[in-house]
Each structure stands twice: as structure tokens, then as C-alpha cells.
Amino acid sequence: MNDAPQQVAEPPSLGKLFWVFLVMGATSLGGGVVAYLRTGLVVRHRWLDDLAFVELLSISQTLPGLNATNMSILVGDRLRGGMGALVATLGMCLPGAILMTGAAFAYGIGGDDPWSKAFLHGIAAGAVGLILVVMVQLGAKVLKTPADYLFVAATAAAVAFFKVSVPIALLVAGAVAIWWHRPRDRTPR
Amino acid sequence: MKQLWDLAGVFSYLSLLTIGGGMAAFPELKELTVNTYHWVTFPELLHFYSLGQLSPGPNMMMVASIGAVVGHIPGAVVALVAFFLPTGLLTFAVGRLWTHLATWRWRPAIQTGLGSVAVGLVLAGAIIMGIGAITDIFYGAIGLAVFLLLWRTKINPAYPIVASGLIGMGMHYLGLS
Numbered sequence: 001m002n003d004a005p006q007q008v009a010e011p012p013s014l015g016k017l018f019w020v021f022l023v024m025g026a027t028s029l030g031g032g033v034v035a036y037l038r039t040g041l042v043v044r045h046r047w048l049d050d051l052a053f054v055e056l057l058s059i060s061q062t063l064p065g066l067n068a069t070n071m072s073i074l075v076g077d078r079l080r081g082g083m084g085a086l087v088a089t090l091g092m093c094l095p096g097a098i099l100m101t102g103a104a105f106a107y108g109i110g111g112d113d114p115w116s117k118a119f120l121h122g123i124a125a126g127a128v129g130l131i132l133v134v135m136v137q138l139g140a141k142v143l144k145t146p147a148d149y150l151f152v153a154a155t156a157a158a159v160a161f162f163k164v165s166v167p168i169a170l171l172v173a174g175a176v177a178i179w180w181h182r183p184r185d186r187t188p189r
Numbered sequence: 190m191k192q193l194w195d196l197a198g199v200f201s202y203l204s205l206l207t208i209g210g211g212m213a214a215f216p217e218l219k220e221l222t223v224n225t226y227h228w229v230t231f232p233e234l235l236h237f238y239s240l241g242q243l244s245p246g247p248n249m250m251m252v253a254s255i256g257a258v259v260g261h262i263p264g265a266v267v268a269l270v271a272f273f274l275p276t277g278l279l280t281f282a283v284g285r286l287w288t289h290l291a292t293w294r295w296r297p298a299i300q301t302g303l304g305s306v307a308v309g310l311v312l313a314g315a316i317i318m319g320i321g322a323i324t325d326i327f328y329g330a331i332g333l334a335v336f337l338l339l340w341r342t343k344i345n346p347a348y349p350i351v352a353s354g355l356i357g358m359g360m361h362y363l364g365l366s
Binding site for chain 2: 025026027028029033055056058059060061062063064065066067068069070073074077078082085089092093094095096097099100101103104105107108114115117118119120121122123124125126127128129130131132133134135136138139141142143144148149151152153154155156157158159160161165166167169170173174176177178179180181182183
């Protein structure tokens, strides 16, 4: 980031906020909404500086919920309060929601066609590759000690192979992992 | 009417499992929508999930598809609201408390600890999805190719996903699947 403090613009009106999130919700193809958010909010409209953006992103990633919607809520609230959070989230979700509802009806009409089945089977296989990339990128950020890899393997094996339900895995593995990283007194650093 | 309540219950529960992203909820999504409620078959779930990767915006808008299959437009609305409201309210509240939490000494521990469990849940989702989608070596090759391409380049994921679908159609044409 550059030396000069970033100039932050006036907060937008609710209508403008909705419109900008609607456009991002309609154009952020192929996942990676965070990159679109930064371009729109920090670079183009300068409603936030990078420091605030990274701070809100770290809240989004800590809490349950999707990054895209959590960011819409936090940015909307920061700029225009509760109503801002609502219109930003609606704008972000509407285009995809309408498309995927439409997809369900289209699927009901054409889903049994062997050609669309072949297409969908192909993208399902591709999506497995996409999810593994997401996992590798997420892992590169959060996995710090060899024990963390053990937590990953244990959680995945318990849920995928031993049919342990996700809340139980989350509670048990989560508690052990949090305890492992517990704050220690008298840290030398 | 009962189905709308079921949708609301299932998706608000799934909402709370989306730690580290929507994929973390996939194992439980499959269990509930396929095995418990029989709203969709496993292949249908995979198809909607994969289509959702092609749609703009948040990557779990496919919950609207399942809602629509069960209860048409009202079903889609109920599924969406249920899926986003619980975590949305939590995020809203925590966002306002954040300045107090920023210096809390357990926060890094929770962030790192839950982070590794979240990666584990995403891996579990990928395994369960792979069992359904990678039915032979050709589909394995598609998944591997997409993985390597996205890992090594900065290409927009929509292109290799669409290409995977076209390859699937090509394999159908050649009688390979």
C-alpha cells in the first residue's frame, strides 16, 4: 500500500449502495466475490480504505456464513447502518437467487435430457477440482503447525468416512484445536 | 405448508455450519436433503451445487434451487431467508462488538483452531462430492485438470467449469459415459 493515507469518500445513499452491490452480485462470476468487493468498494468508490476492508474481511472469515454475504452485512452496516446492511445483502444475493430459482424450474423441464445430464456431470467433476483449490488456498492461510494438519485429516475422515455428524465434529475437533492454540501466559515474544 | 417449515428448519440449521465457507455445510446438506427428506437425489444435488458455482454472487445460491424444487417460489424464498438470516444476524451483532473483541486473548486461538476444522470440513465435502461426481477415470481427469489449472493460474473459475461441462457432453457424444 502507498505512503499517502487513502482518501475515503462520503458514504453513499441507500439507493446507490443497493445498486453497487446489485451490480457486484450480478457480475462476480466464478466465485472470488472478495476480489470484486475490493475492486468495487476500495478502488472504484473509495468507501473504505484497505485497512478497514481487511479488518471486515477477517471478521467475515472468522464467523459462520459466506464471505460474500458477511462482507455485505458488515460493509453495509459500516456505511449506512442496519438498513445499509439489509440493502447491500439483498443486492448481493438477488441476481444469483433469481438465476438459481430459474435453474430449478429449467432443470425440472430439461434435467432428464441425456445431453444436459452429461453437461452437469462434467461440471460436477470440475467443481470437485474447484473445491480442492479453495481448500488448498484456505489451508495455506490457516494451517500453521503439524497438529493443524492432523485436525484437518481427523475432521475430514470423521465426517466423510465415519459418518460423524458435522456439529459433533465441529464441537469436538473445534474444542481440541482451540485448546491446542490456547493463549499461553508468559509468552517470550 | 409443513414442507416450508421443514425447509426453514433445515436451512437455518445448515446456516450455522458454514464455517470457512458454504462447502463446510455440504456433508450435512447431503444428509438432510437427500437421505432424510428425499427432496432431491444425490446426482440432482451435485448438479445444483455445480450450477451454483457458475452463478454470480455468493456461491451457495443453489439453496434457492432446492427450495424451489420443494415449494416453488415460496420454497426458494424460505430456503434463502433461512440460510442467510441466522448467520447474518450473528455477523451483524459481532461486527458491532468487534472493537471490544479485537484484543480478546482467545480470539487468535478460536480463529486458528476453527480454521483447521473448517479446512477439514471442506475436505470432507470434497470427498463426498467426489464419490458422487468422479465416477470413472475420465471424470477424475477433469477434476484434476481443473484443480491444477486453478491452482497454478489466475484464470476465472467459470471458464474451466464450463469447459468441464462441454467435455462431459463430448464424452457422451463419443459414448464414453
